[in-house]
Amino acid sequence: MSNITNCNSTSAQSALDLPRPFAQPLHVGRPNQGNRQRFLERINEMLDRNWLSNNGPFVKEFELRIADLVGVKHCIAMCNATVALEIAIRAADLKGEVIVPAFTFIATAHSLQWQEITPVFCDIDPRTHNLDPARVEELITPKTTGIIGVHVWGRACDVEALAEIAHRRNLNLMFDAAHAFACSHGGKMIGGFGLAEVFSFHATKFFNTFEGGAIVTDNDELAAKIRLMKNFGFAGYDEVIYVGTNGKMTEICAAMGLTNLESLDEFAAVNRRNYEAYRLGLSGIPGLSLIGYDQSEKCNYQYIVAEVDEVKAGLSRDELVRVLHAENVLARRYFYPGCHRMEPYRSHYPHARLLLPETEKLTQRVLILPTGTAVSPTEIREVCAILDQAIRTSPRVRERLEAGGELPQAAAEK
Ligand SMILES: Cc1ncc(COP(=O)(O)O)c(C=O)c1O
Helix, strand or coil: CHHCHHHHHHHHHCCCCCCCCCCCCCECCCCCCCCCHHHHHHHHHHHHHCCCCCCHHHHHHHHHHHHHHHHHHHEEEEEEEHHHHHHHHHHCCCCCCCEEECCCCHHHHHHHHCCCCCEEEECCCCCCCEECHHHHHCCCCCEEEEEEEEEEHHHHHHHHHHHHHHCCCEEEEECCCCCCCCEEEEEECCCCCCCEEEEEECCCCCCCCCCEEEEEEECCHHHHHHHCCCCEEEECEEEEEECECCCCCCCHHHHHHHHHHCCHHHHHHHHHHHHHHHHHHHHCCCCCEEEECCCCCCCCCCCCCECCCHHHHCCCCCHHHHHHCCCCCEHHHHCCCCCCHHHCHHHCCCCHHHCCCCHHHHHHHHHCCCCCCCCCCHHHHHHHHHHHHHHHHHHHHHHHHHHCCCCCCCCCCC
């Protein structure tokens, strides 16, 4: 699986002289799985019914459950969030230029570029890691048709400010809510903001359907169009009325989703417990600050995000990643190096980095640590102890790293 790469990094030399690394690698984004028995029962039910795809009973039930949980009128289940974004963008008739953050997974930008719409990269607010509304306003041109905010780490964008800009400038506003399933903003569930929002249910996400996603919206017309577009544009047996694609979720994915929904509270409780263990373990380590989650909101706590201040820590984020990988802790650099530094955008906008100073800084600072139901508080204490020791002995660690090799390359920064 592309989300759990770097397994061979265990061969790297420990920079800390610890007795032994973790026997099993600790991953970021190991899947959370619900009750296996219930899942197997559903598979049997599905096979007995012999209905495997094409809007089957599990998909229909799943859509109702998600719409109810999020508090929206429509949920359209999809094969993944990337195709869901593409369909939502097409159904909303976005064209020309659309403003997006560069600090996001590449799929946000690609879902536009794939349809020959120009993603215009906007800088983020360093306090929230999300789109900075003041910068958004500066990027609007006569070609701009929309804004896609991303609720990075499950923390909501400044939806009020973005909605005000979108309204005043007559733009569509949508959200990539890939990280934000089961999170709220101002007491309202994420999914209910803008024209439409898109969730990812990829295996690495808080809640998964193996691969999967959903578009949620309160707009009847848009929902009807999306339903047709995700099924090739078919309006009836022999009638096609749109250019569509195949975005359908399968029954087995919906069965996984229905099963995992039954364990949602448990996943959130484990993630929160892990977050608190990291908060305790990392407090007082110079140069490491854990991002916060608003306790008054619903949060999935799926991302343990530390920002590394190299001057205070004595080690850079990349050096800490190398230290951790050598101990079999497969920490990640998320969204590195930023969409604007990946092709084709790097060639299209060679100077984009000059407009994105906060994104540039953040992509060098962010360190994502393992959590989820596969990670225990004892393991978290050990991870924190590794970071503590590395930073306390940073000059020697740096020397040893300099004598060693390169940082192993992650295949995909998911
Ligand atoms: C912010 C963001 N957007 C979009 C996606 C794409 O989701 P999917 O893998 O379901 O296509 C991801 C997935 O990792 C993501 O993190």
